[in-house]
Amino acid sequence: MKTYLVGGAVRDKLLGRKVNDHDWVVVGATVQNMLDQGFEQVGSDFPVFLHPNTKEEYALARTERKSGKGYTGFEVLSDTSVTLEQDLLRRDLTINAMAMGEEQQLIDPYGGQQDLAAKRLKHVSPAFAEDPLRVLRVARFAARYFQYGFSVATETMLLMKNMVAEGELEHLVAERVWKETARALMEPNPEVFFAVLRECGALKVWFAELDPLWGIPNPAKWHPEIDTGVHTMMVLQQCAKSSDKLSIRYAALVHDFGKALTAPDKWPSHHGHEKLGLEAVLALSKRLKAPNECTELGLLMCEFHSHIHRAFALKPATLLNVMNRCDAWRKPQRFADLLTTCRADARGRTGFEDTPYQQADYVHRAYMAANQVDVQSILATGVKGKEIKLCLDQKRIESIAKVKNELKLD
Known part of the structure; x- marks a missing residue:
């Protein structure tokens, strides 16, 4: 023994x-x-x-x-x-x-x-092909060891392509796919995980909403990298640098799903892509059986990231509506996570990687000011029923407007 x-x-x-x-x-x-x-x-x-x-x-x-x-x-x-x-x-x-x-x-x-010396991820034997989960594992190892210069061996990539083509990955269960995906999202270079899956064809099997983003153009003025898939991976890179929270990284992954659903004749504009992407986020989350906190932040990021980016131009009432719809009062940390992901989105563009993102600072200050409104003082005036919320919203709008005036954003 x-x-x-x-x-x-x-x-x-x-x-x-x-x-x-x-x-x-x-x-x-x-x-x-x-x-x-x-x-x-x-x-x-x-x-x-x-x-x-x-x-x-x-x-x-x-x-x-x-x-x-x-x-x-x-x-x-x-x-x-x-x-x-x-x-x-x-x-x-x-x-x-x-x-x-x-x-x-x-x-x-x-x-x-x-x-190891050659920095090569290579399969041990042809028996590798008997376990489809290994395709995801290799992609995850590629994400972990990319920082050391590792890449997938050519012969192993070929084997993985054959496994995908033969439909082996369709026999995986969602729980195992999510486990590998969650671990990969938390690696130093999570974008490499999706690059490897895309190269071997596995992305369209389990991440059908993500796969079409490559090749979809954005306006060059705002997105010098042009390609939406490339942008999404750049946002994921930024999240990996700024946060070790799984839900934030997942939200980065799904935030632009709607751009695959906008009319091609309107490209590179993607008006309305925010709401268009919500069903796609839900579809991926359901397929992967992603945790609720990942799905919820993903949906908020998908729907409201453009609002946060345009925060300086929003009326105080509109910004309050965003806060209300995000349930920021009961879930302040989730709202803060939304701002963190928006910051990564703004920086996940060629040439914008180190640009200050003052919108998040403004929205946070506006939220803190609005949250200081004393509900008890409103109740003390004798208002009842629906009038309570109307008064509360009005006081919060006034608080947001004050912050905006102090920052001279009008």
């Missing part, structure tokens, strides 16, 4: 990255051996155990054989005859198919160290 450190911990140790999780493979052991040593078995598909003290995962060495569609269609063999090399062979990428023994010796039967 021998124990080896495997997978991501070995990879990141060799890259000099911080190692957060340690996964172990045990060779030459049975389930009973592990239980006798106090390990707690988790999962019924194959033998994985939690260490009695560290709670780190220990898995018995195993092999897999494809027996059906999707990522669950496998028969697993795990017994004392399975070698470490056989276990590593079933893994996705060569850089994830390395192990370290108890003496810290590196075991690298499939050239992972060489691919």
Whole structure:
């Protein structure tokens, strides 16, 4: 019975990255051996155990054989005859198919160290094609390691294209796709995830509302990058620099879906794209089973980003209406997140990356002033029913107008 450190911990140790999780493979052991040593078995598909003290995962060495569609269609063999090399062979990428023994010796039967040096994301064996989830995993790794210069190997990209063409990705379940997408959105370069999926054709399978944005023009005056797909990825880049909130990054991703639905004969204008995109945002969120907070901020960003961009030109009453419709009074943090995403949208344009975004500062000041209106003092005047809201709105409009006058925006 021998124990080896495997997978991501070995990879990141060799890259000099911080190692957060340690996964172990045990060779030459049975389930009973592990239980006798106090390990707690988790999962019924194959033998994985939690260490009695560290709670780190220990898995018995195993092999897999494809027996059906999707990522669950496998028969697993795990017994004392399975070698470490056989276990590593079933893994996705060569850089994830390395192990370290108890003496810290590196075991690298499939050239992972060489691919690390070459900054190459390369599949271990043709068995890669048996698990469609690996297409998303490779795209996520590309987003994580892009900062180090990594890219997907040509032969692996070809394999991924073939998997998409054969319809393998259609057998994935939404929960797994969302899990990979959410993790990818939180990587340092989330835009690379979508670039890889687009290159292999997977974007149109699970992100049908995002895929058409490439090739749709914007006015060059406001968008020197022209292309809406390129702009969306630039906004995502800006969000990755300014926020570690998943909902903000998701809102950036979906905010311009309506531009794929505007009339081509009106391009590069996209009048009304804000409301046009709402159904598309809902469709993607439903398909991915995205969390409510992501969907809600995505819808607000889609509908109101142009209002925030034009905040200086809005009448105080119009700006108050935006705040009311965003439920800013009960959900102030979500409204603040909307402003953060709008700032990223404004900066996600060629040549505008470092431009101050004073609209967000103004809207925040106006909101804070309006929020200071004392409801109790209104009630003390004796107004009742609908008159309460009318008076409250009027007081808030006056507060917003005062901020606007102070900033000399009229």
